[in-house]
């Protein structure tokens with residue numbers, strides 16, 4: 238079992254899907270910076286594309302995504318039209334310089350749109366960006382995964398599907414507003430596997446209302462039987478002041494901080510005992526999955542989609558709230574789908590807020606990524622900073638890290654504290670150093 242340090246778990250640190258983190262985004266960096274970054278893409282640069290569908294057939298109470306009820310067909314069509322227009326605008330600016338590696342569809346629920354509209358989007362992207370057999374992944378809401386969708390995904394040559402599962406426990410599903418029986422997921426998986434889509438991810442959660450160690454293990458019994466290729470096991474973040482839909486969740490039914498920690502540990506132990514390879518602090522993959530293979534080769538990366546084997550340094554996001562990442566800039570599109578449509582309708586890029594990364598930021602981003610993905614990073618930049626050095630020593634005394642020359646190496650006990658260790662490299666946080674990491 239991992240050692241329990243509540244003071245470290247209580248420390249508010251970013252998830253580091255980027256550095257500097259999204260909290261540093263400013264409206265001073267928007268469409269102009271986006272245009273400059275796109276124009277600077279050099280011929281042959283590997284690029285990955287992400288398309289955001291901010292609609293779902295029904296809204297789950299725990300959800301922290303930028304999404305709304307699909308509702309009127311006309312609104313969906315107008316959004317898809319804008320999405321296509323944005324894709325075309327960016328493709329024109331790139332002028333064929335990017336080398337398309339991957340396309341990811343997320344949301345929201347990409348299967349909130351019509352299957353035929355999805356096929357059209359894939360076709361447009363592959364044509365506009367001259368894709369040569371790119372990896373295509375799609376997030377799918379199992380409650381809306383029909384036979385027609387399974388056939389559509391196969392026809393569109395989708396290679397990976399992610400299911401939002403969270404928990405198989407009926408009481409928990411009722412408490413989070415997402416009812417999906419085990420048989421529903423089994424049928425979806427069987428349907429996809431029969432059509433050649435073998436790479437299937439599950440998103441699971443701990444820290445949900447009424448969740449106990451036993452109910453988590455019950456969910457993992459089903460997971461072990463179904464054997465998805467990858468699993469992400471996230472802790473539920475209850476932030477009703479930011480996501481009003483979470484007000485429907487009974488705060489009194491949520492597990493406390495120690496119970497959450499135990500659930501994360503139990504989940505980790507069970508998945509590892511089932512043969513899954515742990516990746517970073519919340520992902521797991523079967524040994525023959527491309528993420529586990531990348532981990533064995535020291536090639537795991539971290540971007541807005543979490544831990545990934547995607548090696549592209551340029552990620553271009555389309556749609557409301559989508560984020561584009563370049564080596565020296567990160568730009569997020571306008572979040573409101575209506576405002577997004579208007580901007581794109583006026584033939585402008587939709588970048589609304591973001592940040593520019595100088596050389597120092599890029600170095601720190603690399604160190605944080607290395608630490609989170611491989612468990613090791615060069616700590617030379619911390620050694621002349623007395624405050625950072627004091628924090629580092631405290632983590633060392635707790636056996637969460639060890640020193641190897643100028644490198645710091647995470648121990649197995651340090652895995653649940655990986656983001657706290659990564660925060661040593663983060664100069665955007667207010668206080669670092671002596672006392673800040675003390676017991």
Ligand code: SF4
Nearest residue numbers: 293296297300302345
């Ligand atoms: S289906 Fe997914 S994106 Fe849509 S509301 Fe539920 S959790 Fe959020």
